[in-house]
Amino acid sequence: MAEAEKKDGVEIVGFACSYCSFKASEMAGSLRLKYPEGVKVVQVPCSSRVDPAFVLKALFEGVDGVFVAGCHPGDCHFIKGNYYTRRKMAALKEMLNAFSMKEKLRLFWVSAAEARRFVEKVEKMYSQLKDARHERKEG
Amino acid sequence: MNAKRVDVEVIRAAVEQFLAKEGRLAFGFEEHNGSVRHRIQRTAARNLALFNPYFDLNGLLYLRRFFSKDARILAILRPCEIRAYVELTKLTQVERTSLIAVSVDCFGSVSSKEDLHFPLDPLALKSALEESGKLRYACTVCREPRGLVGDAGIRVDAEGKLWAQAFTPVGEEFLNLLHGTDEPAPDAFIVAEGRATDRFQTDMETFSRDFAKCIMCMNCRDVCPVCYCVDCVFQGDEYVPKGDAFINKVFRLGDTALPFGKEVFHFIRMYHVSQTCVGCGACEEACPQRIPLTKYMKGTSERLQKLFSYMSGRSFDEAIPYLTFLEDELKDAED
Numbered sequence: 001m002a003e004a005e006k007k008d009g010v011e012i013v014g015f016a017c018s019y020c021s022f023k024a025s026e027m028a029g030s031l032r033l034k035y036p037e038g039v040k041v042v043q044v045p046c047s048s049r050v051d052p053a054f055v056l057k058a059l060f061e062g063v064d065g066v067f068v069a070g071c072h073p074g075d076c077h078f079i080k081g082n083y084y085t086r087r088k089m090a091a092l093k094e095m096l097n098a099f100s101m102k103e104k105l106r107l108f109w110v111s112a113a114e115a116r117r118f119v120e121k122v123e124k125m126y127s128q129l130k131d132a133r134h135e136r137k138e139g
Numbered sequence: 140m141n142a143k144r145v146d147v148e149v150i151r152a153a154v155e156q157f158l159a160k161e162g163r164l165a166f167g168f169e170e171h172n173g174s175v176r177h178r179i180q181r182t183a184a185r186n187l188a189l190f191n192p193y194f195d196l197n198g199l200l201y202l203r204r205f206f207s208k209d210a211r212i213l214a215i216l217r218p219c220e221i222r223a224y225v226e227l228t229k230l231t232q233v234e235r236t237s238l239i240a241v242s243v244d245c246f247g248s249v250s251s252k253e254d255l256h257f258p259l260d261p262l263a264l265k266s267a268l269e270e271s272g273k274l275r276y277a278c279t280v281c282r283e284p285r286g287l288v289g290d291a292g293i294r295v296d297a298e299g300k301l302w303a304q305a306f307t308p309v310g311e312e313f314l315n316l317l318h319g320t321d322e323p324a325p326d327a328f329i330v331a332e333g334r335a336t337d338r339f340q341t342d343m344e345t346f347s348r349d350f351a352k353c354i355m356c357m358n359c360r361d362v363c364p365v366c367y368c369v370d371c372v373f374q375g376d377e378y379v380p381k382g383d384a385f386i387n388k389v390f391r392l393g394d395t396a397l398p399f400g401k402e403v404f405h406f407i408r409m410y411h412v413s414q415t416c417v418g419c420g421a422c423e424e425a426c427p428q429r430i431p432l433t434k435y436m437k438g439t440s441e442r443l444q445k446l447f448s449y450m451s452g453r454s455f456d457e458a459i460p461y462l463t464f465l466e467d468e469l470k471d472a473e474d
Binding site: 053056057060067074083084086087088089090092095099108109121125 | 403413465
């Protein structure tokens, strides 16, 4: 990313399940849908592969937000992976909430067919984090 | 509920009877030269102490990764130590069949660094500890100071008499060693349930201020009884880079506070022990910089445990929330 863009642009790291959300992001590409450049998607074999340590590491190395995207509950390729993700991420959100930074983590359920939904969710997150960043700068 | 009326001598005799067989060990406290420390006994239960007002370590640290199926250990410890044992059995870090875990009512403890001496008689100890005003923070906010966890428990009644109760078949085994008859237990014991604390809420500024002194010695991790991973994520270069890897990182990230990675270290640790933290305060006791770790570790873990109505070490049968799930829950988890 260009240096100028980095200054006012928001950076987001996303962990996307390779069976659904990552497929959705690929489909968004082939449908010529655009989502912000600052979003970096990391492919993981299942959303439950995401140790909250990854999320925390990303946050403390300076990204503005992290999202974890997996299949809808009940649709996991590995039968029950995303149920564990749901518990882990709910707990991590509660922990970040205790430190007043709840808005930095999102959990999305996106199936392989929902390219539009994926883009909408990511764009919404991006614009919210951008607003928060401007508020911080001004205030 | 029935209980056995006992005293220190009866328990000592029971421990010695237990040790008479081959392959048996007793793990508990020993009074020696006015201080009380952990001790593993193989032959005789000399100077056995039931109460330990001086906190140095959580004793379960010594029993982690203890899998010997032939040896049997009788552990008579504080409730926080027995709760750590219960958590470790769920994480398969200790073999449940080889241990008899007996918790003893706890009146709180002071840091072992303090130069204080206490009588070991239960009633005198309780009032002396209260008068000293030096109770550790972890003990003042303890959720379960009662000997109600593990296989069996030893409770203290209003007159300072000791009562032994069994909670599991393994605990019955311990009770059978005790000389005495079953009597109806008294209605009230002097150690009450811990009081509820306020919901923990803070912000990053307070966190940075409190942890500014951290030198990343990782003592808090090393003494934590439930922080058990053999290959800790902080062992390699991935999370806390050193040397060239570190310099490259600084070039990439810009100005960096030192030691690098202390925030992420404490956050990851806070998350990793969130469901199993028993709030013993061993981390704070081991911290050379006197960082108020218990406030953060216990505060976050209590919040996260509440999310799943879980309490670490309460029972052998409750599964650790991250290792199980319900299909129909957390409907609002998605954003």
